[in-house]
Amino acid sequence: MLPFIFTFDDMGNKGDDECFVEFYKTYYLLIQNAANAISEDASRNDDIVFEACRKLHRHANILKVMLPPVKKSYILKTVRNAAFDSNKRARLIFQMLERLYNAQEALQEETNPEIIVEQKERMEYVIQSLKKLPIKERDALCMKVYYNFSNREIAKQLGLSENSIPKYISRAQEKMRAMLEVYDSDGGDGGR
Amino acid sequence: MKENPNRYSEIDEVFLNDLVRHALMYRAATLDQKIIDQSDRELTASEKLHRDQSCQQILKRIKHYERIEKRQRHLRGVRSVLPKMVNIAAAFVLVVGISLPIAVATQSDLLSRVFRLTMHEEPTHTVVSLEVDESASFLVPAGWTGLYFPSYIPEGYEVWKVEELPGVLFRNDDGIFISFDEEKPNASPSIDSENMTKSYVQVGGYTAMILQKESLTSITWQSDDRLFHMYIGSSGEAARQILIDMARSVRRIII
Numbered sequence: 001m002l003p004f005i006f007t008f009d010d011m012g013n014k015g016d017d018e019c020f021v022e023f024y025k026t027y028y029l030l031i032q033n034a035a036n037a038i039s040e041d042a043s044r045n046d047d048i049v050f051e052a053c054r055k056l057h058r059h060a061n062i063l064k065v066m067l068p069p070v071k072k073s074y075i076l077k078t079v080r081n082a083a084f085d086s087n088k089r090a091r092l093i094f095q096m097l098e099r100l101y102n103a104q105e106a107l108q109e110e111t112n113p114e115i116i117v118e119q120k121e122r123m124e125y126v127i128q129s130l131k132k133l134p135i136k137e138r139d140a141l142c143m144k145v146y147y148n149f150s151n152r153e154i155a156k157q158l159g160l161s162e163n164s165i166p167k168y169i170s171r172a173q174e175k176m177r178a179m180l181e182v183y184d185s186d187g188g189d190g191g192r
Numbered sequence: 193m194k195e196n197p198n199r200y201s202e203i204d205e206v207f208l209n210d211l212v213r214h215a216l217m218y219r220a221a222t223l224d225q226k227i228i229d230q231s232d233r234e235l236t237a238s239e240k241l242h243r244d245q246s247c248q249q250i251l252k253r254i255k256h257y258e259r260i261e262k263r264q265r266h267l268r269g270v271r272s273v274l275p276k277m278v279n280i281a282a283a284f285v286l287v288v289g290i291s292l293p294i295a296v297a298t299q300s301d302l303l304s305r306v307f308r309l310t311m312h313e314e315p316t317h318t319v320v321s322l323e324v325d326e327s328a329s330f331l332v333p334a335g336w337t338g339l340y341f342p343s344y345i346p347e348g349y350e351v352w353k354v355e356e357l358p359g360v361l362f363r364n365d366d367g368i369f370i371s372f373d374e375e376k377p378n379a380s381p382s383i384d385s386e387n388m389t390k391s392y393v394q395v396g397g398y399t400a401m402i403l404q405k406e407s408l409t410s411i412t413w414q415s416d417d418r419l420f421h422m423y424i425g426s427s428g429e430a431a432r433q434i435l436i437d438m439a440r441s442v443r444r445i446i447i
Contacts, residue, residue: 017251020251020254021247021251024243024247024250025243025244025247027231028235028239028243028246028247029231029233029235029239030227030228030231033227033230033231034227037223037227049246049250050250050253053250053254054254054257057251057254072228073224076224076227076228099223100216100219100220100223120218122211122215123214123215123218123219124215126211126212126214126215127215127216127219130212130215141209141212142212142216144209145209145210145212145213145216146212146213146216146217173205173208173209176208176212177204177208180208180211
């Protein structure tokens with residue numbers, strides 16, 4: 001019998017509190033660290049943690065049968081979404097993007113054997129290339145391809161007109177293409 | 193092979209976007225892993241204390257919000273159901289309001305009341321009043337548009353047909369018809385009087401004309417502003433008496 005069948009049988013509210021308490025105590029540090037990392041405003045951490053916990057409490061019975069690595073990933077995603085759901089969404093998106101551009105030291109410490117060195121280097125080059133772009137062009141492109149935002153939403157976040165967004169994205173793509181051509185022609189060295 | 197630059201540029205754009213997305217996803221995953229690694233340690237005593245306290249607080253807040261949400265769901269449910277209920281009730285009232293009078297008019301006979309003069313003699317005076325005589329109340333067939341109707345129908349006769357004239361046909365099991373017509377003041381109906389025996393009786397204070405011939409007897413009289421004509425498909429004294437009795441029983445319909 002598949003384990004998740006038992007999970008769905010057990011999905012009533014009866015055991016939610018017990019499951020949640022156990023779950024929270026086990027992953028307390030991860031939830032707190034995730035909230036600290038996502039939000040720079042420490043005074044809002046409690047709210048983000050609470051919103052995330054509400055969602056986790058709702059899915060406590062499902063979480064019970066998840067494998068630990070999946071569970072951890074789910075917690076991070078939930079905390080991030082809780083932060084996004086809050087009213088400081090716009091600022092958080094920029095913070096998140098900024099963290100992604102500037103997390104070089106994290107990448108250097110990365111020792112995941114599943115990612116081959118060549119790929120890591122290429123991805124690192126892409127990030128470095130993004131950092132060379134004008135801010136609005138870079139953010140427009142990243143919001144489009146990473147967050148899958150509509151032109152209207154990007155325009156709202158960046159304070160630009162909706163009609164101008166395709167131009168910003170197109171310019172960013174052109175510049176990225178040129179930089180990647182240099183990387184490929186130098187045999188992956190990227191002119192460094 | 194023919195070159196298609198538009199298609200190539202489209203593929204190129206998708207590839208570039210995917211590359212940027214993957215780079216960002218990879219970096220996000222790396223950062224997530226860093227958080228996970230940092231969290232993989234034993235808690236200090238103060239952290240344990242905070243964990244236990246915050247757990248209870250969060251659980252309490254979750255319960256509080258659940259109660260609020262439940263109340264809001266209930267209110268939303270009521271708000272969504274209420275207009276539907278009002279619409280259904282309004283439709284029901286409308287249907288009943290329209291159909292009930294029609295049903296009464298088309299399906300059921302009306303009961304016409306008859307008033308009786310009553311007198312209470314006191315030592316110094318007599319109190320007179322009109323009271324409803326339940327036993328004298330009579331049925332008016334549905335669809336009858338006249339103001340008057342005979343309160344007496346001879347035994348064996350039943351309403352066979354109601355006409356717009358207004359007129360009504362009664363019929364018995366032997367197939368003998370009695371017709372009763374009510375005419376307005378401006379009407380001038382022609383009455384067959386050829387080779388008929390004419391006689392007169394008093395009906396309701398007015399003189400009524402009776403015409404008789406083989407297999408037909410008729411009576412014509414008035415009451416205030418209405419002209420009445422009644423006939424029966426038989427002759428003889430019995431037929432004559434039936435018409436006189438029916439004519440004398442004609443009453444104004446009072447609902």
